[in-house]
Amino acid sequence: QQPVxxxxxxxxxxxxxxxxxxxxxxxxxxxxxxxxxxxxxxVFLMILLKGGEQKGHEKISASFNEKKQQSSxxxxxxxxxxxxxxFCGTEGYGQNFVFGPGTxxxxxx
Amino acid sequence: xxxxxxxxxxxxxxxxxxxxxxxxSLDFQATTxxxxxxxxxxxxxxxxxxxxxxxxxxEQGVEKDKFLINHASLTLSTLTVTSAHPEDSSFYICSAxxxxxYQPQHFGDGTRLSIL
Numbered sequence: 001q002q003p004v005x006x007x008x009x010x011x012x013x014x015x016x017x018x019x020x021x022x023x024x025x026x027x028x029x030x031x032x033x034x035x036x037x038x039x040x041x042x043v044f045l046m047i048l049l050k051g052g053e054q055k056g057h058e059k060i061s062a063s064f065n066e067k068k069q070q071s072s073x074x075x076x077x078x079x080x081x082x083x084x085x086x087f088c089g090t091e092g093y094g095q096n097f098v099f100g101p102g103t104x105x106x107x108x109x
Numbered sequence: 110x111x112x113x114x115x116x117x118x119x120x121x122x123x124x125x126x127x128x129x130x131x132x133x134s135l136d137f138q139a140t141t142x143x144x145x146x147x148x149x150x151x152x153x154x155x156x157x158x159x160x161x162x163x164x165x166x167x168e169q170g171v172e173k174d175k176f177l178i179n180h181a182s183l184t185l186s187t188l189t190v191t192s193a194h195p196e197d198s199s200f201y202i203c204s205a206x207x208x209x210x211y212q213p214q215h216f217g218d219g220t221r222l223s224i225l
Contacts, residue, residue, distance in 0.1 A: 002152075030211055041115075041202050041216040042153070049211050087152060089214075097143075097214070101152045 001026055003090045005100040012078050012107050020073040020103045022088030031064050031071040032089040035082075036102075042087060045073075075105070083107045111137050113205045115217025123225055124195060130188045130220045132203030138183035139205035143214065144176075147200045159186040193224045 003024040010018050022031060030049050034042035048064035048071060060082075064071045071090075075082055088100045112135040120128050132142055140161050145153040157167045157178050165178035175197075177189040186205075190197055200221050204214040 032213055039221075041219045044213045044215065047211065047213050096155075096158075098155070099153045104150075 003100040009104040018075045023070045024090050026092040028092040030091045034087045035084045037084040078107045111215040113215045113217040119221045121223045128190045132186045134184045134205040142186040143204045145202045195224045198224045
């Protein structure tokens with residue numbers, strides 16, 4: 001079952017922060033985050049494996065609350081290069097990997 | 110890092126033509142590769158999971174006789190769109206994954222297929 005992402009789209013000014021949420025109705029053991037720019041393939045950002053785990057990648061970090069079956073991606077001091085569509089992908093017990101619908105992020109100068 | 114090469118990047122052909130897309134893992138062995146299809150402004154929809162040395166597992170609604178998948182070696186999987194029609198036009202992306210439960214997927218650059 002496809003996870004839910006929110007918001008669907010967000011527009012930021014350079015330097016502003018954003019949070020993208022991903023939630024599932026199924027029990028999860030991993031959450032993946034990818035970024036896809038227009039016309040290109042998705043690029044892996046990070047994977048979270050344990051409940052409460054947090055990870056960081058440059059100024060992009062994420063958390064995973066296993067009990068709530070939710071993950072959040074945090075983008076701080078956004079740069080123009082952060083523009084793109086962000087997908088979470090979830091994998092759970094008895095559930096194969098599935099991508100969320102995506103969140104379109106636009107960073108304006 | 111893990112690199113996946115997908116070829117060709119773009120195909121334009123006439124209706125009724127069969128098109129083959131290759132997906133190679135360049136610096137690792139991938140026992141499992143995935144084929145996705147993506148329409149504009151939509152998410153990636155898994156078409157099939159390709160396992161080396163065995164038959165591919167197709168998702169519900171995907172015609173296996175239409176989309177032939179072959180995973181002949183640990184580094185190569187191919188997707189053949191047989192007798193393609195305009196409705197098959199889309200962005201096709203492959204990915205490969207190292208063995209193990211918690212491995213990320215590494216994507217090829219995608220193939221934009223346009224059927225006239």
